[in-house]
Amino acid sequence: MDYRSVLTTCPYCGCGCGMYLPVVNGRLGRPLPDRSHPLSQGRLCIKGYAAHEHVNSPDRLTRPLVRDGQGLRPATWDEALKLVASRLMGIRDEHGPDSLAFLCSAKCTNEENYLLQKLARACFGTNHIDHCARLCHAPTVAGLVVAFGSGAMTNSIPDLEEADCILLTGSNTSENHPLISTRLLRAKRNGARLIVVDPRGIHLTRFADIHARPRPGTDVAWINGLMHIILAEGWENREFIAARTEGIEALRAKVAEYPPERVEKITGIEPQQLREIARLYAGAERGSIVYAMGITQHTTGTDNVLALADLAMLTGHVGRRGTGVNPLRGQDNVQGACDMGGLPDVFPGYQPVADPEARVKFGKAWLEDGGDASAVRELPHEPGLTVVEMMSAAAEGRLKAMYVLAENPMLSDPDIHHVREALQALEFLVVQDIFLTETAELADVVLPGSSFAERDGTFTCTDRSVQRIRKAVETPGEARPDWQIIGQVASACGASGFEHGTPEAVFAEMARLTPIYGGISYDRLEREWLRWPCRSPDDRGTELLHVDRFSRGLGHFTPVDYRPPAEEPDEQYPFVLTTGRTMFHYHTGSMTRRSPSLDRELREGFVELNPLDARNLGIADGGRARIASRRGQIEITARLDPAAPPGVVFIPFHFAESAANALTHRSLDPVSKIPEFKVCAVSVEAG
Numbered sequence: 001m002d003y004r005s006v007l008t009t010c011p012y013c014g015c016g017c018g019m020y021l022p023v024v025n026g027r028l029g030r031p032l033p034d035r036s037h038p039l040s041q042g043r044l045c046i047k048g049y050a051a052h053e054h055v056n057s058p059d060r061l062t063r064p065l066v067r068d069g070q071g072l073r074p075a076t077w078d079e080a081l082k083l084v085a086s087r088l089m090g091i092r093d094e095h096g097p098d099s100l101a102f103l104c105s106a107k108c109t110n111e112e113n114y115l116l117q118k119l120a121r122a123c124f125g126t127n128h129i130d131h132c133a134r135l136c137h138a139p140t141v142a143g144l145v146v147a148f149g150s151g152a153m154t155n156s157i158p159d160l161e162e163a164d165c166i167l168l169t170g171s172n173t174s175e176n177h178p179l180i181s182t183r184l185l186r187a188k189r190n191g192a193r194l195i196v197v198d199p200r201g202i203h204l205t206r207f208a209d210i211h212a213r214p215r216p217g218t219d220v221a222w223i224n225g226l227m228h229i230i231l232a233e234g235w236e237n238r239e240f241i242a243a244r245t246e247g248i249e250a251l252r253a254k255v256a257e258y259p260p261e262r263v264e265k266i267t268g269i270e271p272q273q274l275r276e277i278a279r280l281y282a283g284a285e286r287g288s289i290v291y292a293m294g295i296t297q298h299t300t301g302t303d304n305v306l307a308l309a310d311l312a313m314l315t316g317h318v319g320r321r322g323t324g325v326n327p328l329r330g331q332d333n334v335q336g337a338c339d340m341g342g343l344p345d346v347f348p349g350y351q352p353v354a355d356p357e358a359r360v361k362f363g364k365a366w367l368e369d370g371g372d373a374s375a376v377r378e379l380p381h382e383p384g385l386t387v388v389e390m391m392s393a394a395a396e397g398r399l400k401a402m403y404v405l406a407e408n409p410m411l412s413d414p415d416i417h418h419v420r421e422a423l424q425a426l427e428f429l430v431v432q433d434i435f436l437t438e439t440a441e442l443a444d445v446v447l448p449g450s451s452f453a454e455r456d457g458t459f460t461c462t463d464r465s466v467q468r469i470r471k472a473v474e475t476p477g478e479a480r481p482d483w484q485i486i487g488q489v490a491s492a493c494g495a496s497g498f499e500h501g502t503p504e505a506v507f508a509e510m511a512r513l514t515p516i517y518g519g520i521s522y523d524r525l526e527r528e529w530l531r532w533p534c535r536s537p538d539d540r541g542t543e544l545l546h547v548d549r550f551s552r553g554l555g556h557f558t559p560v561d562y563r564p565p566a567e568e569p570d571e572q573y574p575f576v577l578t579t580g581r582t583m584f585h586y587h588t589g590s591m592t593r594r595s596p597s598l599d600r601e602l603r604e605g606f607v608e609l610n611p612l613d614a615r616n617l618g619i620a621d622g623g624r625a626r627i628a629s630r631r632g633q634i635e636i637t638a639r640l641d642p643a644a645p646p647g648v649v650f651i652p653f654h655f656a657e658s659a660a661n662a663l664t665h666r667s668l669d670p671v672s673k674i675p676e677f678k679v680c681a682v683s684v685e686a687g
């Protein structure tokens with residue numbers, strides 16, 4: 001028997017847990033936790049333990065597919081690559097570079113994301129490049145950059161245990177980041193106060209000192225209300241404000257407009273409870289704010305993040321252990337895909353495409369030193385389209401072709417009827433993935449890629465730790481590593497500068513051009529634990545951001561006003577729908593629904609309803625419900641839960657046959673362009 005064990009990183013959530021993959025006679029076995037791993041410390045959640053199952057699925061794509069009159073048929077790599085290159089280059093030549101768009105992937109490695117955005121910019125000359133970070137934490141990047149100068153988690157995962165007060169909001173941590181949830185519980189066991197502000201009752205509310213339940217979409221109001229009380233009581237940290245920040249007077253004037261009585265009218269939170277939250281958080285020695293998509297997935301997402309950053313600076317809870325503003329990123333490498341420039345306005349390392357110096361630097365590396373990149377003479381300077389904007393542009397005929405790397409907008413994006421129309425309106429759609437997803441079914445060419453266990457590379461988890469993934473088994477059939485496929489597409493297009501040979505060489509090129517990764521190498525990752533920024537070979541990385549000064553110098557207070565959600569309940573659609581994830585499934589379910597043990601735990605979608613609402617509607621627990629919005633309707637099984645707020649329903653978005661995003665709308669946060677997945681108006685009736 002041939003047995004090996006390969007150390008790697010979990011392919012699911014942003015916790016970045018370490019695991020060993022056993023390989024028996026070339027086949028992947030059940031992962032085992034890495035006891036010495038600094039983040040996961042010998043633990044995995046149920047998804048981690050099942051991470052081998054989707055890899056071994058019989059549904060894996062094993063050959064390229066090409067559409068002809070009969071549908072998708074198997075093709076050779078030579079045929080598929082030539083077709084992709086000729087169609088993409090032809091469309092670019094006929095309609096211009098901005099007739100093409102590219103989606104990077106939070107499921108793919110840093111190296112692959114780096115290569116795809118380089119392909120878009122250097123080979124095709126477009127900044128129309130984005131990925132599903134747009135749908136989860138774009139407001140985090142936009143808001144925290146303005147406030148602090150860096151859009152990432154300020155502290156580390158282990159550091160959360162050092163807080164003596166945790167303000168947890170918009171994060172169902174136990175379901176979505178299970179291993180971070182255990183850190184919060186340990187902090188609680190060590191004596192920390194836990195404040196949960198969330199419309200829904202979640203697992204962690206059982207351990208909370210306070211659970212406040214604002215109406216969905218009213219976050220700016222309650223955060224401004226907290227700051228109103230803190231300033232009125234003199235609980236602010238005057239020394240920190242004077243030494244480390246600017247703009248306090250404008251903030252003071254704005255939050256004066258949010259007395260607790262007004263906040264109660266908007267949010268439903270009683271003044272006494274708001275005051276108690278303010279007292280606990282402001283009075284803490286080390287207060288940590290932890291949040292996720294309940295804060296960001298709003299048309300006010302950036303304002304919500306700015307308000308939380310204001311709150312942290314007002315109380316001096318930044319730049320020390322156990323404090324900070326800590327966004328929990330959803331997918332394994334969503335942090336890395338952003339870091340690698342899988343965004344329409346920045347090169348790798350958040351260097352703006354609008355900055356002439358950055359364009360000269362990348363232009364020299366990619367177009368001059370890197371060789372002739374297929375007729376592109378200079379890199380584009382206008383920021384490109386975001387994910388939802390791409391779909392509108394496709395539906396309107398402005399976008400002619402898309403290259404989708406391991407994303408599934410047919411389930412993940414808002415208003416999926418519109419997404420279908422948009423993708424079908426394209427002249428050419430390429431999807432590179434490991435399964436025939438709902439999006440791949442619409443493609444003209446499908447390129448079979450590799451799972452996390454079949455290639456080398458790096459992931460960057462939610463606390464900026466950069467970790468290796470390592471090849472354990474071969475790709476099935478003719479499937480290929482994704483970094484190789486992107487290089488082969490570039491070669492077929494006649495571009496040079498993509499002949500790296502190994503992911504390590506790709507990483508080295510990226511690190512040379514990306515100061516925050518400049519000191520990281522594969523060699524160091526074998527021996528050291530590194531979080532970016534890590535700027536030189538002797539830099540040991542940065543666990544704690546903004547210690548003596550903020551990345552931008554002074555922290556900047558930005559006053560923000562409450563704005564109601566884009567679509568509020570009315571007579572016809574009297575309920576608020578909020579969408580999200582569950583513990584057993586990952587994103588659009590393409591991997592976890594093909595995992596027998598996870599599928600067994602949760603086989604179908606559900607709508608979570610308050611029992612009183614259900615009784616009024618005549619819907620029993622386990623019965624069917626029909627949910628409709630202005631965009632569409634679905635039928636789904638009802639799950640009655642007293643922790644669900646009256647008038648609010650929750651549906652996870654993993655399930656194609658009861659797709660929550662058939663109901664959601666396309667209204668965007670004006671700054672970050674994130675859609676409002678957390679509030680849309682629906683009707684509910686017995687199915």
Ligand code: SF4
Nearest residue numbers: 010012013017045048
């Ligand atoms: Fe994987 Fe996240 Fe579970 Fe850790 S907590 S094992 S990273 S899914």
